[in-house]
Amino acid sequence: MSSINLPVLYANDSCPYVFRARIALMYSGIEVEHREVDLDNKPPSMLEVSPKGTVPTLMLSDGSVIDESWDIVRWAIGQNDPENWIGENNAALALAEELVEKNDGEFGEPSMYYKFASYYPDRDVLQDRSDCEPFLDELENRLSKQPFTYGSEISAADIPIFPAVSGFSKIEPEWFADRFPNLNKWLDRMSASPHVQCVKFGHTPWKFEQAN
Numbered sequence: 001m002s003s004i005n006l007p008v009l010y011a012n013d014s015c016p017y018v019f020r021a022r023i024a025l026m027y028s029g030i031e032v033e034h035r036e037v038d039l040d041n042k043p044p045s046m047l048e049v050s051p052k053g054t055v056p057t058l059m060l061s062d063g064s065v066i067d068e069s070w071d072i073v074r075w076a077i078g079q080n081d082p083e084n085w086i087g088e089n090n091a092a093l094a095l096a097e098e099l100v101e102k103n104d105g106e107f108g109e110p111s112m113y114y115k116f117a118s119y120y121p122d123r124d125v126l127q128d129r130s131d132c133e134p135f136l137d138e139l140e141n142r143l144s145k146q147p148f149t150y151g152s153e154i155s156a157a158d159i160p161i162f163p164a165v166s167g168f169s170k171i172e173p174e175w176f177a178d179r180f181p182n183l184n185k186w187l188d189r190m191s192a193s194p195h196v197q198c199v200k201f202g203h204t205p206w207k208f209e210q211a212n
């Protein structure tokens, strides 16, 4: 199949930021050419368009480049938003902005140390886990009142936080389910949703030498 006019997505199956972007691209019906990147051997064509060298990087057919996952989500939803994920007067989008900032900021760093604790034997893993809890408590509180972060339906506010929170929950699943019962139920609802189910993994690395 020729993919000559499709946007190109430089991606990696294990990256939560890529997962975030791919949920939105699928939702908006935007087909892409998926190029699975080995992060230890990045393709020169990706570094040329985005020297910071992170995935996801989306190169559009007109040559423009979006190299931040949340920007890809916003762009995709801006193209096509069939279930009104942005919400009334963009309210779900505004909540999403707030949650992304916390997810990628105050939660992002300690959750990375917690997840990869074996690489950081000198760190206090319980302290790292505990530094993640204020963000998760905020979500737990929201989800004790409604099934999704913005309200009764899935929205733009659920998508960007799902991959990292899901990854976190799998480190100590029993502790997590006990500590954050409503958030845990939300993870089950999200995982079962067609918007998440349709994102497939298991890509083989893109062979850029041949393809270039």
Ligand SMILES: N[C@@H](CCC(=O)N[C@@H](CS)C(=O)NCC(=O)O)C(=O)O
Pocket: 012, 014, 015, 016, 017, 039, 053, 054, 055, 056, 067, 068, 069, 070
């Ligand atoms: N703020 C970026 C973060 C993306 C990011 O950090 N991706 C990681 C993989 S999960 C990456 O590409 N790291 C570069 C590397 O490992 O060299 C976004 O939201 O797109």
